[in-house]
Amino acid sequence: MFRRLALRRQLAAAGAPSVPEDQLRGLARAIDAGAGGGSCVPAGHHATALRLAVTRAFRFPDLRDLGELRRSPYCTEQQCCNPYHWSRLCKPETPPPPYSRIAMDDLNTKEHGESTQDARRTDHERLFTGSLATDGAEKQTWETEWCRLAYWELTQRVGRQFGVKPRTVDVVGGDACATARHSFCLDALDTRDTPQVDQVRKTRSKIGLGVTLSLESDGVWLYNRSQEPVFVSSPALDAAAAKALLVWRVAPGHCLCIFDPQCPPPARSLPHIGPVDPLSVRISFAKGWGPKYSRREVTACPCWLEVLLAPPS
Numbered sequence: 001m002f003r004r005l006a007l008r009r010q011l012a013a014a015g016a017p018s019v020p021e022d023q024l025r026g027l028a029r030a031i032d033a034g035a036g037g038g039s040c041v042p043a044g045h046h047a048t049a050l051r052l053a054v055t056r057a058f059r060f061p062d063l064r065d066l067g068e069l070r071r072s073p074y075c076t077e078q079q080c081c082n083p084y085h086w087s088r089l090c091k092p093e094t095p096p097p098p099y100s101r102i103a104m105d106d107l108n109t110k111e112h113g114e115s116t117q118d119a120r121r122t123d124h125e126r127l128f129t130g131s132l133a134t135d136g137a138e139k140q141t142w143e144t145e146w147c148r149l150a151y152w153e154l155t156q157r158v159g160r161q162f163g164v165k166p167r168t169v170d171v172v173g174g175d176a177c178a179t180a181r182h183s184f185c186l187d188a189l190d191t192r193d194t195p196q197v198d199q200v201r202k203t204r205s206k207i208g209l210g211v212t213l214s215l216e217s218d219g220v221w222l223y224n225r226s227q228e229p230v231f232v233s234s235p236a237l238d239a240a241a242a243k244a245l246l247v248w249r250v251a252p253g254h255c256l257c258i259f260d261p262q263c264p265p266p267a268r269s270l271p272h273i274g275p276v277d278p279l280s281v282r283i284s285f286a287k288g289w290g291p292k293y294s295r296r297e298v299t300a301c302p303c304w305l306e307v308l309l310a311p312p313s
Helices: 002-013 021-036 047-058 114-120 174-178 198-207
Strands: 069-071 086-089 147-153 156-164 168-172 183-185 211-216 219-224 230-233 248-250 254-259 268-270 274-276 280-285 304-309
Touching (some): 002 021, 002 047, 147 211, 168 174, 198 280, 219 230
Parallel strands (some): 168 183
Antiparallel strands (some): 069 086, 168 211, 219 254
16 A cells, blocks of 8 residues: 555656556556556546656656657557557667767867777778678578677677568667567577676676667667666667768667668768668677777677668568
């Protein structure tokens, strides 16, 4: 009883309308389950006000309106007010922090000297028309898969590629492997030939619920369900006139459209980088990379994922 009374007080303080007892019990169970589970909780009357208040109270205190939220691909209730069934949009037009720029043409070469050229050198130099995961060693034949996943620890790929046919897949580690739905469980990969250094072990332990990748009507979306940020580089995230590849920080509980199959970026070549694979997306867990960051290349990140998207049919 005290739990529900405390919850009712928190909701009232956040401006929520009066909530019936059965709905309050559903909310209590959903909040106890957190990001790892929990059923849909129909909002009923005053759906907009209730969802805004609940999400402010338990996820994003500075949330301004519901337009900043996107429903989880696993949520089946249109008017759900489970706060963990909603992610906050990470908008690409928001200026990234300074360390997120991998290569910028306006850098003053004379001012930065040789380090500027080093900053421009990324793993994309090694891409050419393939990707780090394939490197010409595996023949790419696509059937009903919409993407393939390759997991890396530093410069070493771990295990084989994981083909994804369901429209939604979880990439998880640790205890989350036991409860994930359609999942790519990193702990299940064979690591016998991959000696784990300290930084890899520490980062692996933080992956937990990891990320959800979802093929939806308006593109491929990434949902960060872990308690750490993830960092994303995708040719599709660059502005049309961009002459750089950017790394975007996606905070816990946030989501980002990382690719639109209807408007794929063209194949192109960047100065000091070379040809870029437009169908390869890189995601690093917990650790970012870039010229103003301690890790200049994604291959310096302890745990990262390459998403190989199927070519247009």
